[in-house]
Amino acid sequence: MENNKWWKETVVYQIYPRSFQDTNGDGIGDLKGIISRLDYLAELGIGAIWLSPVCKSPQDDNGYDISDYQDIDPMFGSLEDIELLINESKKRNIRIVMDLVLNHSSDEHPWFLEAKKGKDNPYYDYYVWRDGVEGTPPNDLRSCFGGSAWEWVPELGQYYLHLFSVRQPDLNWDNPKVRQEIYDMINWWMDKGVGGFRLDVIDLIAKEPDRKITANGPKLHTYIQELSRETFQKGDLLTVGETWGATPEIAKLYSNPDGSEFSMVFQFEHIMLDEQEGKGKWDLAPLDFLKLKQVLSKWQTELKGEAWNSLFWNNHDLPRIVSRWGNDGEYRVESAKMLATLLHGMQGTPYIYQGEELGMTNVRYPLEDFRDIELLNLYKERIESGYAHEEIMESIYAKGRDNARTPMQWDASEHAGFTAGQPWIRVNPNYTEINAAGELENPDSIFHYYKKLIRLRKEYNVIVYGEYKLLFPEDRELFGYIRTLGETTLLVLCNFYGNNVSFEMPEELAGEKELLISNYSDEASGGSLRPYEARMYLLK
Numbered sequence: 001m002e003n004n005k006w007w008k009e010t011v012v013y014q015i016y017p018r019s020f021q022d023t024n025g026d027g028i029g030d031l032k033g034i035i036s037r038l039d040y041l042a043e044l045g046i047g048a049i050w051l052s053p054v055c056k057s058p059q060d061d062n063g064y065d066i067s068d069y070q071d072i073d074p075m076f077g078s079l080e081d082i083e084l085l086i087n088e089s090k091k092r093n094i095r096i097v098m099d100l101v102l103n104h105s106s107d108e109h110p111w112f113l114e115a116k117k118g119k120d121n122p123y124y125d126y127y128v129w130r131d132g133v134e135g136t137p138p139n140d141l142r143s144c145f146g147g148s149a150w151e152w153v154p155e156l157g158q159y160y161l162h163l164f165s166v167r168q169p170d171l172n173w174d175n176p177k178v179r180q181e182i183y184d185m186i187n188w189w190m191d192k193g194v195g196g197f198r199l200d201v202i203d204l205i206a207k208e209p210d211r212k213i214t215a216n217g218p219k220l221h222t223y224i225q226e227l228s229r230e231t232f233q234k235g236d237l238l239t240v241g242e243t244w245g246a247t248p249e250i251a252k253l254y255s256n257p258d259g260s261e262f263s264m265v266f267q268f269e270h271i272m273l274d275e276q277e278g279k280g281k282w283d284l285a286p287l288d289f290l291k292l293k294q295v296l297s298k299w300q301t302e303l304k305g306e307a308w309n310s311l312f313w314n315n316h317d318l319p320r321i322v323s324r325w326g327n328d329g330e331y332r333v334e335s336a337k338m339l340a341t342l343l344h345g346m347q348g349t350p351y352i353y354q355g356e357e358l359g360m361t362n363v364r365y366p367l368e369d370f371r372d373i374e375l376l377n378l379y380k381e382r383i384e385s386g387y388a389h390e391e392i393m394e395s396i397y398a399k400g401r402d403n404a405r406t407p408m409q410w411d412a413s414e415h416a417g418f419t420a421g422q423p424w425i426r427v428n429p430n431y432t433e434i435n436a437a438g439e440l441e442n443p444d445s446i447f448h449y450y451k452k453l454i455r456l457r458k459e460y461n462v463i464v465y466g467e468y469k470l471l472f473p474e475d476r477e478l479f480g481y482i483r484t485l486g487e488t489t490l491l492v493l494c495n496f497y498g499n500n501v502s503f504e505m506p507e508e509l510a511g512e513k514e515l516l517i518s519n520y521s522d523e524a525s526g527g528s529l530r531p532y533e534a535r536m537y538l539l540k
């Protein structure tokens, strides 16, 4: 059996603060808003909140550009508010997981303002500078948000590296002073009683830009081990790295059970299955369902006993799963519950992204209603290189990050109860039908279904620790698997599509079963599943 850890047994809820709950009418969510909704989260049953960045920031990338790691942006509140949030959460057995953005800072961070002053400034070496000739950057490295990753600073006659926006200069992890500043800052947060950290694009910190290495640089794990030793290992924390470039082999380093790096990582292999091969997320392709089964199963079996999975469909960078791989029309409720069952039955720590528990959907807004820097850059770049407007918009509707960032839909009142003012981004017009108040009232709602899945995880150890085995690997509609722990077997059957499917139950699973949860109220005739039907059984 695996080592028991609180973070293996909990369910995490991600909050994107600017879109969660506004309390002062400025149209932007704030910490007081989160505090006011803690009872809602406690009712859902989650044990931790991952808070997207709330530190001081010019908000070029909605807080992923930090200008003071030890202060709260006034837009979100104050240090007092975060302390109150930590304490109020604790009373409800909820821990706060902060988002650490350590690959880059904001260009308004005092370190960068100093660094720009001259090569002999003590902060110069906090960032990554290279020579070049004006107009000709050191090399053709590209920013994840489009364009060159190098920006010219005339005062210095040099370029600095920015793997994201120009306003997010990359920190130089090769400088021990930078690393020490970071450790001191993390320890300061640990002293405030936080429950853990999510580490933004952490696989980029050991870049070697001259060799055009960005992810998984040779010194990456040396740096992470030092980071972990100097900080996290002094507490009992949940730590999760965002690692787009992880394979199971790499994940076993990050999430080594000896605790030398992180608790777990977010891997994105399944997330990249509906894009054209060798291209990025904007070049759409249909989901290869067999591949999805194969990839998720690979991560389940390969990490078993050697690392720990995180389970997620959604976050603030991804489109809404019910619109993406479910059906946000006729079968919205069924498919949202099916996708939840599929994920929450697996081994790993499940993450729920705000609104997922309501079955919130993607949006199709005109361009001027979108706000995200990545999406707006993409549009500009593609229009300039000759793409048709309609084609770009289809990519944006399918993959744009603002799909996840529309305000949380609390009730059917104006602006969905998110704000009394003008929301910073338009509310999804379907809020009158899809909202938390309605979900709470209806015992068959998606919310109550998630609540039950979370409860089952607490009740049945097999869901946390059981060994995974895929069933029906070749079936093109059915996703089925079992989990076993000692004498206990859990069976999960999910119809991923809108047609009826029939199947033959393997003999060893044919015996008597107790139904733990299902998204249909009545039992289907044996050996078939209705559209998006999901069933979770305990074998007797």
Ligand code: GLC
Pocket: 061, 064, 065, 101, 164, 200, 201, 242, 316, 317
């Ligand atoms: C991560 C964040 C994303 C951000 C980027 C740069 O991918 O999740 O929102 O834009 O890092 O910090």
Ligand code: CA
Pocket: 022, 023, 024, 025, 026, 027, 028, 029, 030, 075
């Ligand atoms: Ca506000």
